[in-house]
Amino acid sequence: MKYEIKTLNGITCIFAPMHESNSITIQIGVKAGSIYETTEEAGISHFLEHMFFKGGKKWMTPKAVATAMDKIGAEFNARTGQHRTAYYIKSAPHFATQGVELLADMLIDAQFPQAELEREKGVVIQELKRYQDEPARLRDDMWRHFFFGKANYGRPIIGYEETINNFNAQALFDYKKALYTKDNLIITIAGKILDQEQLESMITELFSPLPEKKEREKPDFLRNLPLEKSDFFKKGTEQNHLIISIPGLNGLEEKKYAASVLCTILGGNMSSRLFQNIREKLGLCYSIRAGHACVKEFGYFWIRTGLDKKKFEFGVDKIHEEIDHFIKEGFSDEELGNAKNYLIGGVQMGIESSDEMADFLEHQYLTYGEIKTLDDILGKYQQVTRDDVESLFPYLHRDKRWSYHIE
Numbered sequence: 001m002k003y004e005i006k007t008l009n010g011i012t013c014i015f016a017p018m019h020e021s022n023s024i025t026i027q028i029g030v031k032a033g034s035i036y037e038t039t040e041e042a043g044i045s046h047f048l049e050h051m052f053f054k055g056g057k058k059w060m061t062p063k064a065v066a067t068a069m070d071k072i073g074a075e076f077n078a079r080t081g082q083h084r085t086a087y088y089i090k091s092a093p094h095f096a097t098q099g100v101e102l103l104a105d106m107l108i109d110a111q112f113p114q115a116e117l118e119r120e121k122g123v124v125i126q127e128l129k130r131y132q133d134e135p136a137r138l139r140d141d142m143w144r145h146f147f148f149g150k151a152n153y154g155r156p157i158i159g160y161e162e163t164i165n166n167f168n169a170q171a172l173f174d175y176k177k178a179l180y181t182k183d184n185l186i187i188t189i190a191g192k193i194l195d196q197e198q199l200e201s202m203i204t205e206l207f208s209p210l211p212e213k214k215e216r217e218k219p220d221f222l223r224n225l226p227l228e229k230s231d232f233f234k235k236g237t238e239q240n241h242l243i244i245s246i247p248g249l250n251g252l253e254e255k256k257y258a259a260s261v262l263c264t265i266l267g268g269n270m271s272s273r274l275f276q277n278i279r280e281k282l283g284l285c286y287s288i289r290a291g292h293a294c295v296k297e298f299g300y301f302w303i304r305t306g307l308d309k310k311k312f313e314f315g316v317d318k319i320h321e322e323i324d325h326f327i328k329e330g331f332s333d334e335e336l337g338n339a340k341n342y343l344i345g346g347v348q349m350g351i352e353s354s355d356e357m358a359d360f361l362e363h364q365y366l367t368y369g370e371i372k373t374l375d376d377i378l379g380k381y382q383q384v385t386r387d388d389v390e391s392l393f394p395y396l397h398r399d400k401r402w403s404y405h406i407e
Contacts, residue, residue, distance in 0.1 A: 001351075001374045003190075003361055009204045010182035010212060014361050014371075016190040018354055024191035025354040026099045027088035028107065029362040032179040033081045034159075035152035036216060040166070043159015044175050046080040047124055047167055052087070053078075054116040056109035058101075062116070065106065072098050075355070080157055083295065084366055090355045093192040100199060104206035107180065112169040121164055128158050135241065143243045143405040147300075152219060178215040182207070188362040191354030239306040242316065243405045246395055248292050248299040251368070256299065257380040258388035259292040264339035265331050265389075266290045266323070267303060271338065274303070277322050284308065284315045296367060301395060312406075320398065327393045336389065340381050347377055 003016040032045050059065045069076040074091035087107065089099035131137040141156045148154035158164075187203060189196075249256045260268075267274035267290025274288045288305035307315035351360045351374065364371045372380075395401075 003371065005365070005371075006200070008200055009208055011203065011207055011210070012186045012365070013200070013203060014186065014188040014190075014365065015193060015196055015199075016188070016357055016361055017193050017196075018191050018357060021191045021354050022092070023090055023354045024093045024096045024099075024189065024193060025088055025090040025358040026096065026103060027086055027188045027190075027355070027358040027362055028103055028185055029084050029086045029188065029366045030180055030185040031083065031214075031218070031366060032085050032175075032184070033083040034155060034157045035082050036179060036218060037152065037155075039150075039155075040163065041171070041175065042155050042163045043124070043157070044163075044167060044171065045085055046158050047120070047164060048172050048175060049078045049080045049085050049087075050120050050124060051112055051117065051172060052106045052110050054113065054120070055111060056105035056107075057111075058105045058109070060111070065102070068098070068102055074099065076102075082153060082157060084363075086359065086362065088355060088358065090191075093194050096189070096194065096199060097202060100202045101206065104202075108207065108209050110176070112172050114169060117167070117169055117172075121167065124158065124164055125161055128156075128161060128164070131156075131158065139241045139243065139405075139407055142407060143245070146405045147245050147403055177211060181211040181214045183212065184214040185210075186362050186366050188358045190358040190361065238309070240309050240312045241306045241407050242304065242312075244303040244319075245403045245405070246301040247401050248301045248395060249294055249392075250298050251294040251296045253294075253299075254380070255388060255392065256292065256294050258384045259294075259299070259301070259392055260343055261336070261339045261381070261384045262389045262392050263290045263292045263301065264342055265335050266326055268339065269342055273322055273326055274305075274319065278305070278315070278318055282315075282318060284311060284318065288319075323396050323398075327396055330386075330390065333386075336384075336386060340384060343381050344378050347374065347381075 001016075003014055006013050006015065032048075034042070034045050037044055053062060053065055055061045055065055059068050069089070072091050072095040074089050074095065076089045078085065078087040087103060089103060091099055131141070144156070145154045187207070189199060193199070249259050264272065266272060267288060269275070272290070274290060278284050278288050279286070285305045285307055288303070290301070290303045292301050293299060303319065305315075305319070351357045361371055
């Protein structure tokens with residue numbers, strides 16, 4: 001895995017040649033996710049992502065943008081998260097220059113025409129309503145609000161119907177000016193790079209109009225995760241959907257790798273303790289998973305499942321029993337080795353394509369300011385010991401840190 005980090009006219013760029021690839025991906029990642037929004041702006045990061053596809057100065061309409069992508073056979077998409085928004089074009093290698101030009105036009109020269117803005121409000125509100133009709137998505141949004149409260153992490157990324165309806169062109173331009181700056185984004189190019197010098201020259205020229213410095217910092221949030229609480233949301237479903245959440249390790253702690261191994265043994269795949277005993281032996285659920293999620297500032301363990309309403313309390317008790325047994329009896333060397341291999345395989349298979357590699361590199365650098373290579377990460381998993389995993393058992397003791405969200 002080879003990559004090069006360069007600064008071009010104040011913009012951090014990562015070039016990752018993949019000589020065996022048949023594609024190239026240009027991705028622009030911006031620290032402009034939902035946690036940067038005020039309460040009144042909830043959803044503006046996601047809405048702005050939509051509006052960039054409405055056209056710039058060269059490609060002035062949504063159809064012109066779509067046609068420019070389709071004529072080169074490109075995959076072109078974007079996604080908004082809590083920490084970042086990313087835009088990417090994946091194409092055949094000889095169309096890389098068109099990809100850079102198109103991304104520059106849509107991000108720098110966006111016009112936000114009023115008619116398109118009003119029309120897109122309807123589109124995004126329908127997207128919001130679709131999510132509200134999807135039990136898993138609704139469950140996650142409601143859990144986030146339950147676990148994190150009214151802070152930035154507690155709001156849905158898409159926002160609310162009221163805030164979406166209040167967006168106007170000036171608000172979009174102001175938000176773009178504050179965060180879409182040279183020091184707040186990264187351009188990553190991965191895949192078969194035919195002429196890096198040409199791409200560097202284009203980036204230097206086309207992205208020069210970007211403001212130099214961001215005008216908004218990441219807000220202070222989540223100094224302390226919540227203590228024990230329970231939440232029940234009544235909805236007309238056939239199951240009770242359960243999320244158990246426990247404060248865990250932040251993304252800077254080395255033992256986050258051991259946390260992933262622990263969760264894989266407990267509930268990370270089909271051979272895990274929870275899946276085999278709660279689903280396969282007792283038949284209490286269709287799906288049950290456990291994991292550990294973390295960002296730079298904090299992390300948490302989670303267990304998710306859906307249980308028959310009539311057997312819900314029995315099912316929760318059995319989950320508790322399984323966790324208690326796991327802590328008391330421990331795990332075998334085989335389980336430890338299998339979990340590490342499972343995680344290593346997932347990382348290796350997760351960066352096979354040019355778009356996966358671009359996201360892998362950009363996410364790390366944008367989040368942590370550095371990049372761990374594939375060998376670095378695989379080595380971290382390989383080095384996890386029994387003692388490392390067992391040292392995390394105190395997190396699984398039921399106490400006031402456990403939270404339960406049920407709907």
